[in-house]
Amino acid sequence: MTHLELDSVKKVFGDPEKEGVVAVNDLDIDVPDGDFLVLLGPSGCGKTTTLRMIGGLEDPTEGEVRFDGTVVNDVKARNRDVAMVFQDFALYPHMTVRENLGFGLRRENNGMTDADIKERVTEVAEMLEIEELLNNKPAQLSGGQKQRVALGRAIIREPRLFLFDEPLANLDAKLRKTMRTEIDELQSEVGITSAYVTHNQEEAMTIADKIAVLNDGELQQLGTPDQVFNEPTNLFVAQFVGSPDMNLFEGALSERGDSYRIEMDAASFDIPKRLVDSEIDSDDVLVGFRPQDLYQARTRATNGPELDTQVRVVEPVGTEAVVHGTSALGDLTAKIGRFHDLEPEDQMELTIAPEHVYLFDPTTESLLK
Numbered sequence: 001m002t003h004l005e006l007d008s009v010k011k012v013f014g015d016p017e018k019e020g021v022v023a024v025n026d027l028d029i030d031v032p033d034g035d036f037l038v039l040l041g042p043s044g045c046g047k048t049t050t051l052r053m054i055g056g057l058e059d060p061t062e063g064e065v066r067f068d069g070t071v072v073n074d075v076k077a078r079n080r081d082v083a084m085v086f087q088d089f090a091l092y093p094h095m096t097v098r099e100n101l102g103f104g105l106r107r108e109n110n111g112m113t114d115a116d117i118k119e120r121v122t123e124v125a126e127m128l129e130i131e132e133l134l135n136n137k138p139a140q141l142s143g144g145q146k147q148r149v150a151l152g153r154a155i156i157r158e159p160r161l162f163l164f165d166e167p168l169a170n171l172d173a174k175l176r177k178t179m180r181t182e183i184d185e186l187q188s189e190v191g192i193t194s195a196y197v198t199h200n201q202e203e204a205m206t207i208a209d210k211i212a213v214l215n216d217g218e219l220q221q222l223g224t225p226d227q228v229f230n231e232p233t234n235l236f237v238a239q240f241v242g243s244p245d246m247n248l249f250e251g252a253l254s255e256r257g258d259s260y261r262i263e264m265d266a267a268s269f270d271i272p273k274r275l276v277d278s279e280i281d282s283d284d285v286l287v288g289f290r291p292q293d294l295y296q297a298r299t300r301a302t303n304g305p306e307l308d309t310q311v312r313v314v315e316p317v318g319t320e321a322v323v324h325g326t327s328a329l330g331d332l333t334a335k336i337g338r339f340h341d342l343e344p345e346d347q348m349e350l351t352i353a354p355e356h357v358y359l360f361d362p363t364t365e366s367l368l369k
């Protein structure tokens with residue numbers, strides 16, 4: 001197992017003297033032994049570059065990459081003892097599954113006999129339930145089976161680190177869900193520290209111990225899935241994590257004794273100060289409501305804002321529905337139960353408990369509450 005650290009890591013492509021592309025800037029990430037880190041962010045935010053610096057395929061321009069406290073910046077990729085899994089599987093097409101799995105062990109020349117290698121290949125094939133496929137060539141496998149072989153090739157050597165670069169991107173939605181659970185289980189079972197790149201927030205939420213949310217090469221937040229969802233450090237994280245998107249409106253804030261009063265275009269409400277960690281010193285705020293936190297006022301008493309909303313579209317998702325509507329504040333999305341009597345054009349009153357409201361500073365976009 002390996003304790004992975006990135007310390008003030010920066011990567012500039014092109015000539016740093018002539019304003020090259022800053023792909024990653026001042027990145028500090030600490031991944032304890034055996035943890036599963038997910039690097040999450042939109043296209044071009046620097047996820048792959050970060051993973052490649054961990055794997056030794058890219059040199060940092062500044063800063064240190066450390067494995068168990070030892071700086072590995074100058075250690076070549078092949079000597080870092082990391083295993084990488086990519087979205088295109090990268091299997092050898094002319095070799096059988098058995099040969100693909102055993103290849104790394106044979107090449108390492110580590111004193112294993114043919115019988116040892118055969119035993120280890122069988123063990124890993126059993127773990128991944130691909131024993132029946134051992135004599136097949138990659139062209140005879142489905143996408144999910146190929147990805148299992150690619151995973152098998154990574155675990156067979158028991159590396160110090162697993163690095164995954166969007167490994168499920170080429171699989172269909174259903175298989176992606178199955179495989180991400182399998183990767184999660186496999187990683188917990190073998191306990192190898194892992195870093196995993198994805199732009200899919202749902203995938204990140206289900207698989208990660210810690211998520212590093214990146215934007216424009218900068219770390220926005222490093223936290224557990226629960227922290228990045230419930231306590232996003234800023235507007236970017238709040239909007240990138242969670243689905244459907246957070247509703248956002250402008251508001252004015254004033255102090256009223258033990259509460260903050262929030263006034264929006266067509267609704268106002270109070271937030272008790274005890275729900276706010278530190279004093280808010282801002283007159284204008286951005287007010288965020290997660291669709292999951294809105295509910296129909298008739299179903300429960302409320303101290304929150306009351307938002308008269310006309311239903312536009314009802315999209316059932318299992319026992320709940322995503323309802324898109326138009327309120328006096330503007331377009332609104334709610335995820336609610338008890339939706340069966342709702343139809344387009346219906347009027348409903350939505351509300352939210354004050355403790356579930358997010359407030360952001362409109363200038364810095366950092367979380368105020």
Ligand code: ATP
Binds near residue numbers: 021048
């Ligand atoms: P994606 O999800 O699209 O793969 P990403 O978050 O992995 O994106 P990176 O591939 O790390 O992002 O790229 C980060 C930035 O660095 C981008 O602006 C990209 O254009 C730039 N970049 C990446 N590799 C190179 C390179 N070899 N030369 C120049 N610029 C590069």
